Amino acid sequence: MTALHELSLREAAARVRRRETSSVELVRAALARIAAVEPAVGAFLTVTEAEALAAAEAIDRRVAAGEDPGPLGGVPVGIKDMICTAGIRTTAGSRILERFVPSYDATVTARLKRAGAVVVGKLNCDEFAMGSSTENSALGTTRNPWDGSRVPGGSSGGSGAAVAAGECHAALGTDTGGSVRLPAAFCGVVGLKPTYGRVSRYGVIAYASSLDQVGPLARDVADAALVLEAIAGHDAADSTASPRPVPSYSAVLEQGVRGLRLGLPREYFVEGMQPEVEAGVRAAVRELERLGAVVEPVSLPHTEYAIATYYLIATAEASSNLARYDGIRYGLRIPADSLGAMYETSRAAGFGTEVKRRIMLGTYALSAGYYDAYYLKAQQVRTLIRRDFEQAFQHCEALVTPVAPTTAFRLGEKVADPLTMYLSDIFTISVNLAGLPGLVVPCGFDTAGLPIGLQVIGRPFDEETVLRLGAAYERATEWHRRRPGI
């Protein structure tokens, strides 16, 4: 019999609705699993045991009274610590917000709760979501559940690790350059970065506002679709959240892929890739062909400029967004004689090395004399990268690519060289620059037993097609059923 913590989100919610399992039992199972594996995984920065049990009891009372507890009713979920939770500290993985307790829920938090989900805790991440391994968190180390000497990916590493290790049935992450998709690939779970504008960012700590998006991590595509349905849609509190109606993503998952035209970008299969990653992705592409999709080569010629473009735009926006951490109204304050000295010492003590590096890079790129050469130039190249995708999507409905050049690397392996770390994002960042949806599904394992991910990129607001492709692939394969032996 499947243990409660191993159930899919759908199955767990169905059992609560049928009164076969109570929400309190699900939450207790998740808390027991958290207690058992956290010493080895370290996915959580805060476990909200009392609040979760109280919320579960409330769900159980509603079910007993004959009410519908919602599509996620009674199921334990985790939330990345970039996303505000009323009354629960929200740190962004940073010393500067270590004791920050928001007075309100982010829209996505409120929508998860409204759909009946029970929040069991806040998940570790790279500080201010700046990183690809979660090693930039100032508040804890998260390890990959498949191999404790490896990183979980980043920046939503706690979200990926917690879902893979069975500590919650799904989690929210944020994705500015790959931060949902990379941990999904490294931890062997499903991750979706929705189209820019599909999900509200109200109450989400800002990193780079023209790129940031919230997305689900889950154990299969149908669970990810269910979470997206719960969180997507217009929000009067976020003017960048699109007014387009939210379709029923769950309704299209059975449709199959026959006749879908898929593009295989030649620039995404490069020298220096781990051969097993390339082999795994190519095998997945053959499987999609066998299922009836038509695969053709496409070109995204400006791919080689994406890393530079992203790291100039993202750091420029970050330098502006993080100007708010001044030690005045909230966050860390180091007392000093003058206001200026207080700003400088508080920020120096509160921010970690990578955050300072990015603030510096962004401030430099925006400063007088450099703006045209760096920031404006990057925005122009961003246009060229968008056009690459627009042209590719004239011939095909979706693109299939690797998620990263390698499987999960070792803790400490890339921390000394920021550029090497940045290269982990080479296959994910263009999707943010173009504002597209990107789905990751597990598609194999390397000889060390580490998961390999497949990325499916769709047209703007066409989450339905990428989810449909992912679901069809899952029905034909078993990779997503494997769990780490932790």
Next chain:
Amino acid sequence: MAITREEVWRVAALARLRLAPEEAERLAGDLDHILEAFARLSALDTRAVEPTAHVEDFGALLRPDSVENPPAGDEPLTNAPARDGRFFRVPKILE
């Protein structure tokens, strides 16, 4: 050399970051290394290309300017690093 040590100090002042000397030294090296790699962008001819600031496909969304939230009371002060009654305490800003 794309960035000098003097520029690192100038940028740190703009960003309100107090750097230790060895930190500034390291950042100068890091930024130089990163900007050198990013110099490849200058090879692209973008004279006729419009910049992309964001990718939204809808215009500005407007809503009635009505009060939605009740008065916050003490809430905004609960995270204050230092407060004095209903006020945030800060160092003297005028001499």
